[in-house]
Amino acid sequence: MAASYPPLAEREIKNTICLFDVDGTLTPARLSASPEMLDLLARLRQKVAIGFVGGSDLAKQQEQLGSADVNVTSLFDFCFAENGLTAFRLGEPLPSNSFIRWIGEEQYKELVRFILHYLADLEIPIKRGTFVEFRNGMINVSPIGRNASVQERLEFEAYDKQHGVRKAFVEKLRERFGHLGLTFAIGGQISFDVFPNGWDKTYCLQHVENEAKRPDGVRYTTIHFFGDKTFEGGNDYEIYTDSRTIGHSVTGPEDTMAQLKKLFDLE
Secondary structure (H helix, E strand, O other): OOOOOOOHHHOOOOOEEEEEOOEOOOEOOOOOOOHHHHHHHHHHHOOOEEEEEOOOOHHHHHHHHOOOOOOHHHOOOEEEEHHHOEEEEOOEEOOOOOHHHHHOHHHHHHHHHHHHHHHHHOOOOOOOOOOEEEOOOOEEEOOOOOOOOHHHHHHHHHHHHHHOHHHHHHHHHHHHHHHHOEEEEEEOOOEEEEEEOOOOHHHHHHHHHHHHHOOOOOOOOEEEEEEOOOOOOEOOHHHHHOOOOEEEEOOOHHHHHHHHHHHHOOO
16 A cells, blocks of 8 residues: 655645755665665655656656556655656656757757767777667767666776766867757766756756645745765756755765754654
């Protein structure tokens, strides 16, 4: 039987929402959330509204946070896939947007052509497959390829920290395509995202703010955000530093749980 939660307007701590990055915050990168994390989130949800905001599409978040029997949209009050370009409130879809509609086919092809040429000439220890992944609100670029195994991802992450592969790639793209109004944000272990300026994780905050306009809505005056890539250039940086949020930088899921227990008396 599914757990029941008070209506949003009747949560114990009023006008408060906690938003979470997924990879490296709620889950180890590309792996599933632990039963302990899911239990803690369920207890937190009794007190405040909760939501996730991730760069990946909803299918990946379903893999990491949901299960065969449990839809991820039932575990959170707000689900913001692709930074909120695909969004759900209490299981119901909210208005969405599209990267390809924004950039146009010709400019999109020019961007992808440049990326593929760069990748072809890039010297790194190994390459696998799926180097460019098209999503509704962005493209995700991975020098090693998204088909890399967990071990290969860990090895690339260590190599990238030493050699700055993604950082150099992003700098080249900024030089070549800066005029298009695009953001290039490094996230996770093996990739970076490309999306229009303002379509970073702060995009989801418009959905949070629109909540106050609903007849049964809540004006969220306290918005906590938890993320691990909170450094400048990381894909949590913009929402972490946004004046509308209280940012919490975490080192991994265990740290997230420790901070939540302390902040919300969930021991």
